[in-house]
Amino acid sequence: MTLAAVVAVLLVAPGGGREAPPVPLAFPEFFDPSPQGLEPSVRLRGLAGKRVRLIGYMARMELPPKGGFYLCPSPVLVTEAGGGTADLPPDAVLVVARSAKGKELAHIQRVLEVTGVLELGPQVDEDGRVSRIRIVLEGPANARRHPFQLR
Amino acid sequence: MNCARNRFLGGAALLACLVNAHAALAAPTIRLTPPSGARFLEGQRFDLRVEGKGTGPFAATLAVDGIPLSFSSGAQNTTTTDGITSAGYGGFNVRGFFLPQRGHHTLHATFTDATGTAAADSDIEIIDVGGGEGEIKNVVILLGDGMGIAHRTGARLVKFGVTNGQPNGYLAMDLLPGTGFVSTHSLNSIVTDSAPGMACYVTGNHSQNGQEGVYPANMTSPFYYPRVEYLSEYLHRLRGASLGIVSTADVEDATPAANAVHTGNRNAGQGIVDQYFDDRSLTGLKVLLGGGRRWFLPQDQFGSSRSTSNDYAALPADLQAAWGAAAGANDPGRNLISDFQAAGFQYVDSATQLAAAGGAPKLLGLFGYGNMNVALDKIAKRRDPGAHGVVDDYHAPDQPMLDEMTKSALDVLAQDDRGFVLMVEGAHIDKQSHLMDADRVIGETIEFDNAVAVAASFARRQRGTLVLVLADHECSGFSLIGALTGGIDHLKGLPPDNAVTDPAVQPERQKAVGVYDAAGFPRYEIASDGYPKTFDVDGKILVGFGANADRYEGWLSKPLPVIDSLLSSSIKAELAAAGYASQPYLRAEKDFGFFLRGQAAGREQAVHTASDIPVSAYSRGTSWQAFVGVQTNTDVFFKIARLMLGSGRGRSERDESREEGDR
Numbered sequence: 001m002t003l004a005a006v007v008a009v010l011l012v013a014p015g016g017g018r019e020a021p022p023v024p025l026a027f028p029e030f031f032d033p034s035p036q037g038l039e040p041s042v043r044l045r046g047l048a049g050k051r052v053r054l055i056g057y058m059a060r061m062e063l064p065p066k067g068g069f070y071l072c073p074s075p076v077l078v079t080e081a082g083g084g085t086a087d088l089p090p091d092a093v094l095v096v097a098r099s100a101k102g103k104e105l106a107h108i109q110r111v112l113e114v115t116g117v118l119e120l121g122p123q124v125d126e127d128g129r130v131s132r133i134r135i136v137l138e139g140p141a142n143a144r145r146h147p148f149q150l151r
Numbered sequence: 152m153n154c155a156r157n158r159f160l161g162g163a164a165l166l167a168c169l170v171n172a173h174a175a176l177a178a179p180t181i182r183l184t185p186p187s188g189a190r191f192l193e194g195q196r197f198d199l200r201v202e203g204k205g206t207g208p209f210a211a212t213l214a215v216d217g218i219p220l221s222f223s224s225g226a227q228n229t230t231t232t233d234g235i236t237s238a239g240y241g242g243f244n245v246r247g248f249f250l251p252q253r254g255h256h257t258l259h260a261t262f263t264d265a266t267g268t269a270a271a272d273s274d275i276e277i278i279d280v281g282g283g284e285g286e287i288k289n290v291v292i293l294l295g296d297g298m299g300i301a302h303r304t305g306a307r308l309v310k311f312g313v314t315n316g317q318p319n320g321y322l323a324m325d326l327l328p329g330t331g332f333v334s335t336h337s338l339n340s341i342v343t344d345s346a347p348g349m350a351c352y353v354t355g356n357h358s359q360n361g362q363e364g365v366y367p368a369n370m371t372s373p374f375y376y377p378r379v380e381y382l383s384e385y386l387h388r389l390r391g392a393s394l395g396i397v398s399t400a401d402v403e404d405a406t407p408a409a410n411a412v413h414t415g416n417r418n419a420g421q422g423i424v425d426q427y428f429d430d431r432s433l434t435g436l437k438v439l440l441g442g443g444r445r446w447f448l449p450q451d452q453f454g455s456s457r458s459t460s461n462d463y464a465a466l467p468a469d470l471q472a473a474w475g476a477a478a479g480a481n482d483p484g485r486n487l488i489s490d491f492q493a494a495g496f497q498y499v500d501s502a503t504q505l506a507a508a509g510g511a512p513k514l515l516g517l518f519g520y521g522n523m524n525v526a527l528d529k530i531a532k533r534r535d536p537g538a539h540g541v542v543d544d545y546h547a548p549d550q551p552m553l554d555e556m557t558k559s560a561l562d563v564l565a566q567d568d569r570g571f572v573l574m575v576e577g578a579h580i581d582k583q584s585h586l587m588d589a590d591r592v593i594g595e596t597i598e599f600d601n602a603v604a605v606a607a608s609f610a611r612r613q614r615g616t617l618v619l620v621l622a623d624h625e626c627s628g629f630s631l632i633g634a635l636t637g638g639i640d641h642l643k644g645l646p647p648d649n650a651v652t653d654p655a656v657q658p659e660r661q662k663a664v665g666v667y668d669a670a671g672f673p674r675y676e677i678a679s680d681g682y683p684k685t686f687d688v689d690g691k692i693l694v695g696f697g698a699n700a701d702r703y704e705g706w707l708s709k710p711l712p713v714i715d716s717l718l719s720s721s722i723k724a725e726l727a728a729a730g731y732a733s734q735p736y737l738r739a740e741k742d743f744g745f746f747l748r749g750q751a752a753g754r755e756q757a758v759h760t761a762s763d764i765p766v767s768a769y770s771r772g773t774s775w776q777a778f779v780g781v782q783t784n785t786d787v788f789f790k791i792a793r794l795m796l797g798s799g800r801g802r803s804e805r806d807e808s809r810e811e812g813d814r
Contacts, residue, residue, distance in 0.1 A: 031453070031546070037444070038453040038520075038546060062585070062756050073544045077586040079756065082443070083418035083461065086401040086521035087582070089545045090445065090454045107755075109741045122450055128460040132453060 022053040022115045027073035030091045030133070038090055040120065044133075048120045053113060054135060059088060060107045066126050067101040068094055071114055071135070085129055094131035102126070178267035179205025179241075183213075183260040184366035184377050186338070189275045189356055190785065192792055193253060193282060195385055196474065197356075198377035199245040201225075201271075202236065202368060205264030209241025212261045220245055223469035235467055237369040244377065247473025253279035278355075278789050285797035286774050288570035288615035290382075291561075291606045292352060293324075295599050296345060296406055297581025297626030300765050305589075305631055306596035308692055309683055313672045323604035324620045329768030329775035334783050335624040338367070341761040345581065346417040348623025348784070349409035353382040353572070355788035361417050363409035373415030374422055374463035378474065382788065383411060383572045386795065387435035393571040395438035395560045399523045399553055399598075400578030402427070402441040406623060410574045411436060420446045421462040421483065428490055429477035437512075438560045438573070439491075442519035442547075444500070447491075450483035454520050454546075457483040491515045502551035505559050514563050516556070519547040525579045525591050526552065526598035530682050553577060554601035561609050570615075570795070575602050584627035585756040589694035590686035590708045592629065597682060607769055614771050617794060619778065621787070622764040627757035628697020634673045635706060636665035638689040642706060648745035649703060658745035660706060664693055696749075699757045703744030770794075 025047060032041045056071040063084030070076075070085075070092045078087040085092075095114050097105065119134040181203045191197060199220070201211040207230030213220045224233040225243030236242035241262065250256055258273040295302065303322060311320030337343035338357035347358035356379045359367040365376035386392035398407040403420040411434045412426045424446040427436060448455035465471075465478040492498050497511035505516055523529075528541040529550050542548045551559075557575050564571040577599030583591040603620055610616035635642060641663070648658035665671070673690045675683040686708045693706060751758045766787070768775040777790045 027544075037448065040453050060755065074541065077588075077756075079582045079585045080418075081404045081578075081582065082401040082521055083403075083420055083456075085456070086404060086442070088521060090520040091546070122455065122458070124458050124460050128458075130450075130456045130458045130460070132455075 020051060022051040023047055025052040025054050025118070027054075027056060027091055044118075045120065047118050050118060051115065051138070052118045052135065053115045054093065055111060055113050056093070057110075058105075058108050058112055059092065060109070063127075064104050064107075065094065065129065066104055067098070068096040068125075069105050069107075071095050071112065075109075083129055084127075091133065094125065094134045096134055096136045098136065178269045179203040179209075179262055179264040181260065181262040181269040181271045182367075183258060183271040183273050184368070185258075185273060185275055185356065185379070186366070187273045187275070189273070190278055190789065191250070191275065191355065191379075192280055192385060192789075192796075193251055193277055194249050194389075195355070196247050196249050196378070196380040198366070198379070198470075198473075199248050199258070200242060200366065200368060200377040201260040201262055202240055202242045203262035203264065203269060204240050204369070205262075206266055207241060207264060210263045211241070211243040213243070213245065214259045215250070216256050217259075220248075223247075223473060224467060233467070235371050235375045237371060240369045242368070242370065244467075244469065246378075246467075246469045250277050253277045278792075280789065280793040281797040283797035285793070285795045286615065286772055287617045287770060287791075287794040288568075289564070289573070289613065290571075290617045290619065290791055290795065291573045291575065291610070293575045293577070293599070293603050293606055293618065293620045294349060294352075294406060295577045295580050295596065295620065295622045296400075297584045297624060297759065298577070298596065298599070298622040298764065299625030299629055299760075299762055301629045301631055302580055302584070302592060302596050303765065305593045305629070305692060305694065306600060308631070308673060309593050309675050309686075310597055310600075310677060310681075312674050322600045323607055324600055324767045327603075327607065327618065327620060327767035327769040327775070329766075329778040331766045331768075331778050332763040332781045333621065333766050333787060334763050334781075335622075336761065336784070342759050343624050344417075344759065345405035345623050346409050349406045349574075350381075351784040352621060352623075352787050352791075353410055353574075354379045355785050355792070357785060358409075359415075362415045363405060363417060364411075364413035365415050367415065370415075372463045373419060374413065374426070374479070375467060375470065376413070376415040378413045378470070381411060381434065382791065383434040383436075385792075386570065386572060387433065391435065391567075391569040393435045393437040393564050393567050393569070395564050395571060395573040396427075396436070396440070397438065397553070397556045397560050397574065397602075398441040398576035398578050399525075399595075400441060400576060400582075401443035401446075401519075401521050402439055402517070403443050403446050404441075404522070404578065406576045406578065407439075407441060407574070410434075410572075419461045419463070421457045422479070424487060425462065425479060425482070425485070426477075428487060428494070429479055431494070433475060435571075437567075437571075438514045438563050439496075440505075440514065440516040440518075440556045440560060441576075442517065442521055442523040444488075444517035445520045447487040447517060449486045457485070459483055488515070488517070501549040502555060503549055505551050505555065508559060509562060511563055512566065514559065516551075516559070518550045519545055521545075522578065522582070523547070523550050525583060525595055526682065527591050527594040527686075530594070530680060533680065534678070552601065553598050554605045557602040557605045561605070565609075565613065573606075575606065577602065580622075581626045581759075584629055584696075585758075587627060587696050587699060587702055587757050588709045589629075589692075592694075593686070593692075594682060601681065610769055610771065616770060617774055617791065618769045619787070619791070620765075620767040625760045625762040625764055627699065628695075628760050628762075630695045630697055631692060632695040633664055633666040633670040633693050635663055635689065635691045635693055636669050637663050639687045639691065639707075645743075647743040649741060649743055651745060660704065660745050663706065665690075696757050698751060698760050699747065700749035700751050700755055702747050702749065703740040704747055705740040705744035707740075709740075 059070040061078040116135040232241040337347040346363040383394040445456040768778040
C-alpha cells in the first residue's frame with residue numbers, strides 16, 4: 001500500500017477528538033536513566049492518550065508489520081531475526097494506520113513527521129509481535145498537514 | 152489388479168476395481184519421521200512420529216526392523232489421537248527413542264483413516280563413534296553466520312592488504328590448518344536458513360527451514376514437534392559436559408537457539424529463552440552471552456517483548472517423561488533474569504561488567520534489547536565516547552566485542568574438566584550481507600576473526616580442544632569485484648545517478664569501478680583497535696552481491712544516522728538537538744546511487760545462497776585433519792562426535808563407499 005493511498009483513506013478515517021495542537025515529542029525524551037533498565041520518562045507517561053508529533057525514520061523491514069510501520073530515531077534496516085524485530089531499537093514506535101489494517105505500507109526512505117495519539121503499554125499486534133509505544137495516526141483534517149508528513 | 156489392461160471384466164470385478172480405485176485416491180497422506188537417510192549416534196535420542204492427514208478416526212502402526220513399537224502418545228481409532236495434532240491430522244509418537252546397534256535400521260509405518268491405509272518406510276543409520284574418551288574433550292564452534300569465502304577474503308584484504316600479489320598477512324582463521332568445504336542444504340531446500348544451518352552441526356540431522364532441533368510436524372505448538380538430541384544434551388548426559396552460547400545476535404535468534412532449544416518456530420522468542428533456562432539440566436548450559444534482554448524482562452517492564460503469543464503451554468507428558476524436560480508454562484510475567492540469578496548465574500549487561508566477571512561459575516550476559524550492534528558502531532563509540540552514536544540509539548552504549556565475550560565464556564567453561572561445547576556466532580556477517588552493507592560486513596568479519604584468534608590461542612594452551620570455524624550458509628553472493636578508481640573525494644562529488652534509467656547511459660558510479668588492473672592493491676589504515684580508521688579510502692574495495700535485492704549503489708559507507716541535506720532547517724535543528732552529527736553529503740543512497748535490479752524477486756534484502764562454505768579446523772595433535780576435504784553439514788557432527796568419543800571405528804557407509812571410490 002502506498003503512502004498516497006494511506007493518506008487518501010485517512011481523509012475519511014475517524015479522528016480522535018484533538019482540538020489542542022500536538023505536543024512535540026522527541027526520541028531522546030522517552031526514557032529516564034535507571035539502573036533497572038528502561039524507565040519511561042515522566043514526560044512520556046504524561047503524554048499517553050494525548051496528541052503528539054514525532055520525527056523519525058520508517059524502519060525498513062524484511063518482515064514489515066501490517067497496518068502500520070515502526071518509526072525509529074535513526075534509519076534502520078531490519079532482518080528476519082527475532083521475529084523480525086531484533087534490529088529495532090527499544091524505543092521504536094509502532095505507527096498505526098487504521099485505514100491500512102491488514103496491509104503493508106511501502107517503505108519511505110526519508111525523515112517523517114508523525115502526528116497522532118500516543119499509546120503506551122504492551123500490546124500484541126496484528127502480526128503477533130509486542131509493541132510498547134504506539135502512535136495512532138489521526139485523520140489529516142486534524143493534523144497540521146497530513147498524518148505523516150514527508151520532510 | 153490392473154484394471155486398465157483387463158478389457159473383459161465382469162460387472163463384479165469392475166465394481167471391485169472402482170472401489171479399490173476410490174480407496175487408493177482417498178487414502179490418507181502419511182509422514183514418518185525421522186526421514187530416510189537420518190543418522191544418529193549410538194544412544195542419541197530422537198522422537199519417532201507417524202502423522203497423517205485424512206478423515207478420522209485415525210490409527211497407526213510402527214515397527215523398527217520388523218519389531219512392532221508401542222506409541223507413547225496417540226489414542227488409536229480416535230480423531231483426537233495424541234491431542235496435540237493440528238485439525239485434520241492424526242499423530243502418534245514414540246518419545247525419546249534410541250537405538251544402540253550400529254548400522255542401518257528400517258522403520259515401517261502405516262496410517263489408517265476412514266478411507267484407507269497409507270504406508271511409509273524410512274531407512275536410518277546408527278553411527279558407531281566409540282563411546283569412550285576421545286582425543287578431543289572441548290569443542291569450540293565459531294560460526295560466521297552467512298560467511299562464505301569472499302567474506303573472509305574481504306576481511307583479509309582490508310586488514311592486511313596485498314603487495315605484489317602477496318598478502319601482507321593472514322586472518323586467524325586462515326592460519327588454522329584443517330580446511331575444507333561444507334554443503335549447507337536443509338531438509339526441505341538447497342538453500343537453508345540459519346535454524347537448520349546451525350542445528351545440523353550439533354544434531355547430525357537436517358531440519359526444515361525455520362526449525363531447530365526438531366523434525367517437521369503438524370502440531371498445535373512448534374515446541375511439541377518431534378525432537379532430536381543436541382550434541383550438548385548428549386555429552387552432558389554422557390559425561391556432564393557444559394554448554395556455552397555466545398552471539399552478537401539476540402540470543403533468541405536461530406543460530407544460538409539451534410544449540411539448545413527444540414522448536415519448529417525460530418521466532419517464538421519467549422518460549423525459546425525460557426527453554427534455555429528450563430532445560431539447562433539437559434544441555435549443561437553455563438554461559439549465555441548476547442543480545443535479547445527484551446525476552447528476559449517481565450511483560451510489565453518497559454523493553455519487554457514477552458507475550459503469550461510467542462511462548463508455549465506445558466509440554467506433553469510423554470515428552471517430559473522421555474526427555475526429562477521441564478514442563479514449561481505460558482508465563483509472560485516471568486522475570487527470567489531473576490531466575491538465572493537464582494540458579495547461580497552471574498548477570499552482566501555491559502562490557503565493563505563482563506570484564507569484571509572473572510571467576511563466575513555461570514554467566515548470563517545480555518548486552519542489548521534485541522540484536523547487539525555491529526562492530527563498526529561499537530568501535531565508533533569506543534573511539535569517541537562523548538559523541539552520540541548508533542549504540543546510544545539502542546540504549547546499549549557499552550557493548551563488548553565478540554572476542555571479549557569469547558574470552559569470558561572460555562574462562563567460565565574451562566573451570567570444569569568434564570569438557571564443553573562452546574558456540575560463538577558472528578551474527579551480523581549475515582545480517583549486514585542481507586542489508587548489502589559491504590563495509591559493515593567486513594568489519595563484522597574482522598571482529599569474528601578476533602574471536603577465532605582467542606579460541607585458537609586457548610586451544611594451543613589447552614590440549615584436547617578442537618576449534619572449528621564454520622558458517623551455516625553463504626549470504627548475498629558476496630563478491631569482491633574490484634576497487635574504486637578516482638578517489639573518494641571524486642566519488643563524493645559525482646552528480647546523482649539515481650535518475651539514470653536508460654541502459655545506454657552509463658552511471659557515473661559504474662565508471663568508478665576499477666576491475667582487473669585498475670583495481671590494484673587497496674590500502675586501509677588500521678587503527679590501534681585493529682579496525683580500519685575509515686572504510687571510505689581512495690581505492691576502496693568494491694563489493695557486488697550476486698543474490699541481491701533491488702538497491703541503489705553509491706559505494707560510500709552507509710552512514711547511520713543521517714541528516715539529509717535536503718531536510719528543512721527546522722527538522723535539521725531538531726535532529727541536531729537530539730545529537731545527530733550533520734554531514735551534508737550523507738544522503739540516502741536512493742538520492743544519488745545507481746539503481747541495480749536484484750534477482751531475488753519481491754525481496755527487500757539479499758538472500759542466502761546454496762554455495763558451499765569453507766571450514767577451518769585446529770587442534771593440537773591431528774584431530775583437525777578430519778575436516779579436510781568436501782563434506783556435508785551433518786558429516787561435521789559425526790566427525791566431532793568421533794573425535795570426542797574416541798574411536799576410529801564407526802565409519803558410515805558413505806565414508807566407506809567414498810574410500811572405495813578412491814581406491
